[in-house]
Amino acid sequence: MARLMQTIFQSFEFVFMVHLMQTVLGFTTDLNYALQKRDQDIVNAVELIFLTKLQLQQLREDPGWDDFLQEVESFCVKHNIKVPDMDSFYRPVGRDRRFFIKIKNMHRFHVDMFLSIIDRQLQELNERFDEVNTDLLICMAAFSPIDNFASWDKDKLIKLAQFYPSDFSSSEMSHLPSALRLFLTDMRRDERFRKVKSLAELSIMLVKTNMHNRHDVVYKLLKLVLVLPVATASVERIFSAMNYVKNKLRNKMGDQYLNDCLVTFIEREFFLKVKECDIINRFQAMKERKVKVTLRSHEDEATEI
Structure with missing residues (x-):
């Protein structure tokens, strides 16, 4: 078995797949990190979605295939790995040829593996980020x-409000175009908003300056913009965390206990800042629990509370 695994690892097919996965995942890494940030930069995320699809499409075309195949073959030559003839028939490594149809190596590596994986990745991106999203x-x-x-577009913001018909009344929708113009004029003339770099900072500054009351309709739209990415990312984060919290050893916990464990696990960055003495004091102050604490003075005399 060990010799068989060594043969597979030193085969052209294995090197081909490793390089392909490294290339495809390398294109999607920046997008993955951007979508998982707590404070998401929407402008950056939109650009990364477009660039990721463009890079994958360019890789799928003929120049991308030729460059990729040359890179794999150079790696194999450098490490003394046999490069198969693309015009000969495909022979699987470590597997019975009866389970594979009789095809050429070019069709196997180019169509069945290279194009297939890229198309699956593009399909996944198109499904998650379709035309509406x-x-x-x-x-x-x-x-x-x-x-x-600089990216301000009144028509796009009006269209954004139309995605939430239940949150805006007819009077608010009719007032929104003039409210947006007033908001933009107010923001550009106020020096305090020139250093704002994100939507989260914009909302904080609006509350600090009490301008959220002056531009209440626009502020409502801004809150919906902030809630959407946080809500979607939080749901994905919770489902991922459940695999760590509710495992095979702890698969019978109740909903309330599971919820408490998930909160402390997901927000562990904040809970790690809490001092242990504060946790102990909080636990002892709970009226529904009876805690027997033994205190020792410097004379080593025990006192029970």
Whole structure:
């Protein structure tokens, strides 16, 4: 078995798959990190989605295939790995040929592996970021305060409000165009908003300056923009955390206990800042629990509370 695994690891097919996965995942790494941030930069996320799809599409085309195949073959030559003839028939490594149809190596590596994996990745991106979702993100990006609201687009923000018909009344929708113009004028003339770089900082500054009451309709739209990425990312984060909290050894915990464990696990960055003495004092102060604490003075005399 060990010799068989060594043969597989030193085969052209294994090297081909490792390079392909490294290339494809390398294109999606930045997008993955951007979407998992707690404070998401919508403008950056929209651009990364477009660039990721563009890079994968360019890799799928003929120049991308030729460059990739040359890179794999150079690696194999450098490490003394046999490179198969692409015009000969495919022979699987460590597997019976009866389970594979009779095809050429070029078809096996180019179509069945290279194009298939790229198409699956593109399909996954298109399903998660379809026309509606991408359009929603583009409209959200028009709210960006970077460079003194350089990406501001009133029409896109009105279209964004139309995605939430239950949150805006007919009077608010009719008032929104003029409210957006007033908001933009107010933001660009106020020096305090020139250093704002994100939507989260914009909302904080609006509350600090009490301008959220002056621009209440626009502020409501801003809150919806902030809630959407946080809500979607939080759901994904919770489901991922459940695999760590509720495992095979702890699969019978109740809903309340599971919820408490998930909160402390997901927000562990904040809970690690809590002092142990504060936790002990909080636990002892709970009226529904009876705690027997033994205190010892410097004379080593025990006192019970």
